[in-house]
Amino acid sequence: MKRSLILLMFGALITPMAHGATTFNLAATATNEVGVAVYRKLAAGEANLCLSPYSIEMALAMTFAGADGETRAEMARVLHLAEGNNDAASFAALQYSLQQIGATTAELIEQSKKNGGSGEPITFNIANRLFAQKGYAFRQAFLSLVKENYGGEFEAIDFVADPAAAAGRINNWVMDQTRGRIRNLVPENALNKLTRLVLANALYLKAPWAEPFSESTTQPEGFHVRGGAPVNVPTMRKTAQFGYAKGKGYTAVSLPYLGRDLQFLILLPDEIDGLRGVESRLGANVLADCARLRTQDVDLHLPRFKLEPPTVSLAETFQALGMKTAFDIPRGSANFDRMAPRKPNDYLYISNIFHKTFIAVDEKGTEAAAATAVVMMRATGMPVAKPTPIEVKVDRPFLYAIQHVPSGACLFLGRVTDPLNQK
Numbered sequence: 001m002k003r004s005l006i007l008l009m010f011g012a013l014i015t016p017m018a019h020g021a022t023t024f025n026l027a028a029t030a031t032n033e034v035g036v037a038v039y040r041k042l043a044a045g046e047a048n049l050c051l052s053p054y055s056i057e058m059a060l061a062m063t064f065a066g067a068d069g070e071t072r073a074e075m076a077r078v079l080h081l082a083e084g085n086n087d088a089a090s091f092a093a094l095q096y097s098l099q100q101i102g103a104t105t106a107e108l109i110e111q112s113k114k115n116g117g118s119g120e121p122i123t124f125n126i127a128n129r130l131f132a133q134k135g136y137a138f139r140q141a142f143l144s145l146v147k148e149n150y151g152g153e154f155e156a157i158d159f160v161a162d163p164a165a166a167a168g169r170i171n172n173w174v175m176d177q178t179r180g181r182i183r184n185l186v187p188e189n190a191l192n193k194l195t196r197l198v199l200a201n202a203l204y205l206k207a208p209w210a211e212p213f214s215e216s217t218t219q220p221e222g223f224h225v226r227g228g229a230p231v232n233v234p235t236m237r238k239t240a241q242f243g244y245a246k247g248k249g250y251t252a253v254s255l256p257y258l259g260r261d262l263q264f265l266i267l268l269p270d271e272i273d274g275l276r277g278v279e280s281r282l283g284a285n286v287l288a289d290c291a292r293l294r295t296q297d298v299d300l301h302l303p304r305f306k307l308e309p310p311t312v313s314l315a316e317t318f319q320a321l322g323m324k325t326a327f328d329i330p331r332g333s334a335n336f337d338r339m340a341p342r343k344p345n346d347y348l349y350i351s352n353i354f355h356k357t358f359i360a361v362d363e364k365g366t367e368a369a370a371a372t373a374v375v376m377m378r379a380t381g382m383p384v385a386k387p388t389p390i391e392v393k394v395d396r397p398f399l400y401a402i403q404h405v406p407s408g409a410c411l412f413l414g415r416v417t418d419p420l421n422q423k
Contacts, residue, residue: 023090023093024090024091024093024094024097024406024407024409025090025407026081026082026086026087026090027057027061027087027090027091027093027094027407027409028094028404028407028408028409029080029284029288030057030061030079030080030081030087031053031054031057031094031409031410032053032284032287032288032408032409032410033080033284034053034056034057034060034078034079034080035051035053035054035056035057035284035287035410035413036053036282036283036284036287036413037078037321038051038053038056038314038317038321039051039053039279039282039413039414040279040282041317041320041321042312042317043279043415046226046227046397046417047417047418047421047423048305048307048309048414048415048416048417048418048421048423049309049414049415050307050309050357050358050359050412050413050414051355051357051370051412051413051414052203052355052357052368052370052372052411052412052413053409053410053411053412053413054203054370054409054410054411054412055201055202055203055355055370055371055372055411056314056353056355056372057079058091058095058126058128058150058201058372059128059199059200059201059353059372059373059374060075060079060318060353060372060374061079061081061087061088061091061150062128062130062146062150062152062199062201062374063075063199063326063336063350063374063376064076064079064081064087065088065142065145065146065149065338065339066139066142066336066338066339066340066348067326067335067336067338067339068335068336068337068338068342069335069337070325070333070335071325071326071333071334071335071336072335072338074322074323074324074325074326075323075326077322078318078321078322078323079323088145088149088150089149091149091150092148092149092150094404094407094409095126095150095151097404097406097407098124098126098404098411099124099126101122101124101259101261101262102121102122102123102124104259104261105121105122105258105259106121108121108258108259109121109258119208119258120206120208121258122205122206122207122208122257122258122259122262123204123205123206123207124204124205124206124207125177125178125179125202125203125204125205126151126201126202126203127151127177127200127201127202128146128150128151128152128153128199128200128201128202129152129153129154129155129173129199129200130143130146130152130153130154130155130197130198130199130200131155131157131166131169131170131173131197131198131199131200132154132155132156132157132196132197132198133156133157133158133159133160133195133196133197134156134157134158135156136196136197136340137340137341138197138339138340139338139339139340139341141338142338142339142340152199157169157170159191159192159193159194159195159196160193163191163192163193163195164188164191166191166195166198167186167188167190167191170185170186170198170200170373171183171184171185171186173200173202174200174202174371174373177202177204177371178202178203178204178358178369178370178371179204179206179369181204181358181367181369182202182356182357182358182369182370182371184311185311185354185356185371185373186198186311186354186373186375187311187354190352190354190375191375192377194377194378195351195375195376195377195378196340196348196376196377196378197339197348197375197376198373198374198375198376199373199374199376200371200372200373200374201371201372202369202370202371203368203369203370203371203411204368204369205262205366205367205368205369205402205411206365206366206367206368207257207258207262207365207366207367207402208257208258208364208365209255209256209257209258209364209365210255210256210257210258210259210260211238211240212363212364212365213236213237213238213302213362213363213364214238214363215363217236217237217238218234218235218236218237218304218363219234219235219237220232220233220234220235221233221235221301221303221393221395222395223235223303223394223395223396223419224272224395224396224397225397225417225418225419225420226397226417226418227272227273227275227396227397227417230395231420233303233304233419233420234303234304234419235301235302235303235304235394235395236300236301236302236303236304236362236363237299237300237301237302238299238300238302239297239298239299239300239389240297240298240300241295241296241297241298242254242255242256242295242296242298242300243255243256243263243290243292243293243294243295244293244294244295244296244298244390244392245289245290245293245294247267247281247286248281249269249270249271249274249277249278249281250267250268250269250270250274250278251266251267251268251270251392252265252266252267252268252290252293253265253266253268253293253298253300253392254266254290254293254403255300255302256405257365257366258365260405261404261405261406262402262403262404262405262411263291263402263403263405264361264366264400264401264402265287265290265400265401265402265403266302266392266394266398266399266400267282267286267290267398267399267400267401268392268394268396268398269396269397269398271396272396273396274396275396275397275398275399275415275417278399279399279415282399287401287403287408287410287413288408290401290403290408291403291405291407291408292405296387296389296390297387297388297389297390298389298390298391298392299389299390299391299392300392300394301391301392301393301394301395302361302394303394303395303416303419304361304362304363304419305359305360305361305416305419306359306360306361306422307357307358307359307360307414307416307422307423308358308422308423309356309357309423310356310423311354311355311356312354312355312356313352313353313354313355314353314354314355314372315327315350315351315352315353318353326349326350327349327350327351328349328350334347334348334349334350335347336348336349336376339376346378347378348376348377348378349376349377350374350375350376350377351375351376351377352374352375353372353373353374353375354371354372354373354375355370355371355372355373356370356371357369357370357371357412357414358370359412359414366402368402368411368412370411370412397415397416397417398415398416399413399414399415400412400413400414400415400416401413401414
């Protein structure tokens with residue numbers, strides 16, 4: 001019998017690990033490559049879009065640690081990872097760097113309060129967990145690698161006795177880690193008595209702007225919903241030093257969050273109906289180049305928005321990207337022998353990948369959360385002079401990202417075609 005595995009992806013924060021000497025470049029590049037690939041697969045139609053490249057890559061990187069043979073080679077190609085285990089240390093280094101953001105901004109706020117200021121630090125939570133069938137023969141080396149490099153704690157759970165209760169436990173953990181923003185990540189009846197492992201990542205971010213917008217300047221302004229006729233939407237306005245650059249067919253603007261290690265990136269098409277053209281040129285290299293834009297005075301008009309899309313299944317997306325044997329296609333091909341001993345009639349494969357996100361952008365800053373679950377199943381078988389500010393009106397469908405500036409890694413990536421629609 002083959003046993004299934006489920007990957008859950010969301011946003012949260014974990015205990016710091018001493019991997020500062022290891023470069024996070026591999027993890028950051030892999031995160032953005034996969035993020036762009038998934039974005040393109042999900043970008044059919046004209047709807048709003050929000051995904052977390054970091055959460056997706058983190059959950060799958062943990063799963064990759066247990067893969068072997070052709071399954072491992074296939075996953076390495078799709079996930080832009082090395083077939084060795086060097087990537088685990090790189091993800092640990094990136095996670096450690098991200099974790100420091102909360103502590104650094106807490107110190108900034110403390111110093112500000114001593115001088116009569118106020119404010120709140122960035123809240124950044126990253127959490128990983130392995131929900132595993134109790135009594136199943138998981139390899140200790142796999143469990144140790146995931147715990148040491150990803151902070152993924154092991155929790156024994158009984159899918160065989162009560163899969164619905166197991167799903168409830170996982171969903172409650174995700175909800176707790178994301179401050180209630182991600183609910184019901186695992187859909188009803190997604191788990192069954194053959195489920196053996198759910199690998200989950202949770203990510204939660206609440207980040208104030210380095211300089212907030214004034215609520216008094218927010219006014220209704222026209223936005224070309226889905227590239228059509230303008231509709232009035234609440235639009236924030238601020239003139240400040242923002243990152244700015246002109247690209248081929250678009251304008252890039254970056255807004256720093258408190259501490260300036262995170263930024264909100266906007267890729268605004270030059271044409272009202274130019275979103276598809278910008279999406280076609282989107283690549284990991286474009287995102288990397290935008291991590292450190294030169295600052296200029298910008299008069300920015302930015303609509304408020306809030307997106308709460310439902311849980312999406314990424315199984316078909318990753319199969320289309322070329323990750324087939326991990327899903328046991330063709331039957332009998334899945335190889336996760338580094339996770340648990342593979343037997344002809346008893347082995348693990350990925351049955352599904354669930355992903356869910358939340359993002360809200362307003363005058364104070366951004367609140368965002370994401371969750372990803374991988375389900376493994378058992379089955380039978382600087383300017384000198386101050387120039388005039390450049391006016392940038394975000395009045396048409398645009399791409400956005402939340403980036404870790406030192407690495408360029410995208411924690412969130414998406415598009416807004418209709419600021420008034422939360423889906």
